[in-house]
Amino acid sequence: MNLDNLARIDLNLLVTLQVLLEEQSVTRAANRLHLSQSALSKSLNRLRDTLDDPLFQRTAHGLKPTAHALALGKVLPQALQNLYQLTLPPSFEPATSQRHFAFSMVESAYETLIPYFIGSLLQQAPQLKLDTYGWTEKSIYDLQHGQIDFGIAGRDIHPQSQFKVDDLADGLQYQTLFSDRQVCLVRKDHPILSVLQQGKWHQEAYLAMSHVQVRCEGNDWWALDYFLANSNYHRRISTTVPDFYGAASICAHTDLIFTLPSSFAHHAQNLYPLVQIPLPFEFMPMTYVLLWHERNNQDPGHEWVRQMIVNSIPQDLKASLHTE
Numbered sequence: 001m002n003l004d005n006l007a008r009i010d011l012n013l014l015v016t017l018q019v020l021l022e023e024q025s026v027t028r029a030a031n032r033l034h035l036s037q038s039a040l041s042k043s044l045n046r047l048r049d050t051l052d053d054p055l056f057q058r059t060a061h062g063l064k065p066t067a068h069a070l071a072l073g074k075v076l077p078q079a080l081q082n083l084y085q086l087t088l089p090p091s092f093e094p095a096t097s098q099r100h101f102a103f104s105m106v107e108s109a110y111e112t113l114i115p116y117f118i119g120s121l122l123q124q125a126p127q128l129k130l131d132t133y134g135w136t137e138k139s140i141y142d143l144q145h146g147q148i149d150f151g152i153a154g155r156d157i158h159p160q161s162q163f164k165v166d167d168l169a170d171g172l173q174y175q176t177l178f179s180d181r182q183v184c185l186v187r188k189d190h191p192i193l194s195v196l197q198q199g200k201w202h203q204e205a206y207l208a209m210s211h212v213q214v215r216c217e218g219n220d221w222w223a224l225d226y227f228l229a230n231s232n233y234h235r236r237i238s239t240t241v242p243d244f245y246g247a248a249s250i251c252a253h254t255d256l257i258f259t260l261p262s263s264f265a266h267h268a269q270n271l272y273p274l275v276q277i278p279l280p281f282e283f284m285p286m287t288y289v290l291l292w293h294e295r296n297n298q299d300p301g302h303e304w305v306r307q308m309i310v311n312s313i314p315q316d317l318k319a320s321l322h323t324e
Helices: 003-007 012-021 026-035 037-051 067-087 109-113 116-126 141-145 192-197 203-208 221-227 244-252 262-271 300-312 315-323
Strands: 056-059 062-065 100-105 129-134 150-154 172-180 182-187 208-214 236-241 257-262 276-277 286-293
Touching: 003 182, 003 262, 012 026, 012 037, 012 067, 026 037, 026 116, 037 262, 067 109, 100 141, 100 300, 109 116, 109 244, 109 262, 116 129, 116 300, 141 150, 141 286, 150 300, 172 300, 182 262, 192 276, 208 244, 208 300, 236 244, 244 257, 244 262, 244 276, 257 262, 262 276, 286 300
Parallel strands: 100 129, 100 150, 208 236, 208 257
Antiparallel strands: 056 062, 150 286, 172 286, 182 257, 182 276
16 A cells, blocks of 8 residues: 555545546535535546546536546445544444454463353354463563453463563553462372371471472463472472363372362362362462453453453352352
8 A cells, every 4th residue: 555645635535526426417416515516626626637537528418437437436435434434433333243352361261261251242242253372471472462352361470470460561451350279189089188187288298299280381380389489498290281181180190289279170170089178378369360452441342342251250259269
């Protein structure tokens, strides 16, 4: 597109051309445009100079369009409609929208959050296209540069992560969805359960066990590991896997212990014979947040999707995470 040439064109002349094509009469076109015939004739002369074509021939029956004018008449209405749409305030109609939204989210959010909002969202906006990607070290960059529309991430990410909710990258905004806490899973009949019953479940016993860990942003350590390291403690991580379900499966078939967000622990227990036990020491809760770029603050489609996600979080989920 040659913007320099386009900048030299008076777009009002295109409206004049469309009316002339419809009316094929200077008198009728002038009346519609609330112009004098002299003023309209001057506009027609400017159109001829700009487009380097006579555009119309005068006949006894009015104006007859040239071949070039007829060709323009096939594309001009849509072009003017597109220009008109640019002048309208932004709008979003969920029932008919065919927009495309891309998400990047931590794995635990797939089971924990998507089931709550995906059904009602697609029911109200059945023609939307939604793409989801796993949260990676590149997700913040993708949010900043418009490669994805929304991120769902947890604050329980290692301190070297690019995601710090109190110090977000330029232009990013967030809304808290809910808070969670870390719990532990072990297989049924695990020897540690008798230790728990004896009241001897404490940090020393926890650190003496072998652990299975989910790799986060390509890193084998979570915030919990950095927290322990500050006191010169370390977990013995025997196995590291890329996903939560893999870790849950390993946990169910070994004596390894799996530390994870409590909201996901319920899903793992539905699939495997696992027992949930508390983390035996105080550790900060984690928070799931919805992220987006400020450029989309006033976009009605983005705002609608954001509200659908935020409003979908059930109160019983929030309450259960604080009371269990």
